[in-house]
Amino acid sequence: MAARYLTRGLLENSSVLAELLEGKERFYLFAGTFDVSEQLDLRHLASLQFVKDVQTATAAPVVIILSCTDSKLSIDPAKRKACFDAQARSVLACGLDKSRTFILTPPSISSRIYRSVVDVSKCMLINEAVFCRLPQTLLGETFTKCLRIGQDRFPKAAFERANLPEPAVVQLKPLPMLQGELGNAQTFNSNCQLLFLSDDPPMIEMKIRKHAFSGGGSTKEEHEKHGANLEIDVPYKYLSYFLESDNEWANIKGEYGGGKMYTGAVKERLVCLVKEMLASHKMASMSISDKVRLVCAL
Template identity: 30%
Template sequence: MSELTAVGEYYGTTCFIWASLKAMTDCQGDGGAARSPMELYEEVTAQGEQVRALKTAKAEKADIDAAVKLLLKLKVDYKQMTGQDYKAGCPPSENSVVPDNGPTADGADDEDTVNPWSVSTTNAKGVDYDKLIVRFGSSKVDKELVDRIERVSGQKPHRFLRRGIFFSHRDMHQVLDAYEKHKSFYLYTGRGPSSEAMHVGHLIPFIFTKWLQDVFDIPLVIQLTDDEKYLWKDLTLEDCHRFAVENAKDIIACGFDINKTFIFSDLDYMGSLPEFYRNVVKIQKHVTFNQVKGIFGFTDSDCIGKISFPAIQAAPSFSNSFPQIFGGRHDIQCLIPCAIDQDPYFRMTRDVAPRIGYPKPALLHSTFFPALQGAQTKMSASDANSSIFLTDTPKQIKNKVNKHAFSGGKDTVEEHRKYGGNADVDVSFMYLTFFLEDDEKLEKIRQDYTSGALLTGELKKLLIETLQPMIAGHQERRKQVTDDTVKQFMTPRPLNFNI
């Protein structure tokens, strides 16, 4: 809208009205670029100012009517996009796209549900991530970005990048721009501890975050949201905090550098660092109840703790929430690797950040790790057979894969040999995509399974042989993590880095 305003100021009211009418036509067409809620909000605001200016200048009635018509059209567009009436001085959250988790205009993915508490789809291949990018308004991690990460880091891209497992981002190019100018950043990821045992799907963000920490040589903060689990689950505070400590052991076993990593429990940290809580309050002041209802679907029967919690998950996105690490600096950008179901929290955060004088966090989003029963849902820590847990024995891993891993193979050996299997829906192949490092070997497995040369039982055997040593190695590393080690990681302290 700033371009239209400039036209009005430069060339006069008549040219402005022509530009406004053209913009209205463009908005109604199919070829224009999609606007974010904030961009549309700014257009409505600027158009309202133009209407007032025309009336003050006692412009021609036809000119005023045309400007008012465009203003009303923009307000209708805004309500359709956000589900809320335009209100001056109340900008939308970046998450205010409605329906956020509902059907798209063509209704093609009516059954997809993606939010921080529920992920489901009727498609055996899983969630349609290309449509999710459009729905959430993020950007695709394309080959150009992967190649650039390789150039900037000097390292071969992680298999999660090479294979599109981390498939979406916000402002990653901006992070790399700054890094190339020797302006560093820090990492933030987290875990909601709802049980003592984590499953292999929980490892995905930590495996990738460790790679980022290693190749960019940067500090990392890991938030354990034990307060969130208390608010959402039927658990005691004591259990939630105990789960946080136990989960911290599994996280530490991923190999993070103790000199560059701070792990914290919300239940502990919130009460010990006033700077963190002050940022929480700043965020809370700039997010309305209507906004969090629109973003997270809260209802009047939800406890007020749930309504205020998003600000707590947002606060680690700002470097001055950790004065012991960054010395009170608030200008260090944050990069958040996470599953895309957590994105609503950070769309809200990115909306608030410039209003409180902080840089917007950047994000890298991962796909969901499928349940053994299929990609229609993500795994559940409460269902032992939905996943491979980090506490499983080699025998349990073998039995779970053989009994529960959804197959893309045919009903008989003869049919499979003749027609081949469907690797796109086969859970064993999906798991290998996450954990098998060798790209050539993975592609050979795909080709053999698709052609029928590799049977389902043989594919499952390959997965078992991949998972068993991986889980056994993790268990050995976890045994070395003592209570004292956890205490060191979770003690607020300076970290060693150059930023």
């Protein structure tokens, strides 16, 4: 299943994944940081499913860090712990191998992982060419996140200066908002733009049918003549991430792009798929023990 990310063009640095799938070297996957004060949505699910598929194909260990930016949760340890447990269950419910997945809470100040972060940050500079002409200063002073798409060369250089193994960076292209790149940022509403894992079936259907941006023709005649613009069509892009069947995906790509399939049919397929995925995720989350074991520090 991991191969579909290569064939559908969903990755940055796809050659790195191709090398990892060959199985010549041992590695582990760092799946990123998840804020427990935020609701998980389909963007998180896409990332976690990608990690799960690579783990299934390679049996690699997975490391995930849970963070908390809500100051209110930081004050109440009991609520904080409950949020960490709930988020950990949601993460594991994506199908990750529990025996090979390590979910870390914010590490203690003396932990090995924190010391490694400090060592690497001392070797990174925020130079004016990359970070909007900010004054040159040490990254460790601000802990600015540097791993946006296209910026993987910076941590690689820092690891080399710190005499640490160079990381292999594989980045999943970001899942678009429902209204796509053409949506008006001034009228942004996350409740309409995002599909949350907590959304019920009627909400899922309403959001996709009403808000998912279509690249189909404005009239039936135009659509049949020119086909859908798959570069901007959001329902098609979502199916590219989540539809496992390569044959069905290729059929939709050909029929919809060729004007033989209409937007309504593509949206209907996406509605059914998302409903199935979120129902399955909910059942899996409920089956995970309330006492999730979190690794507090390395």
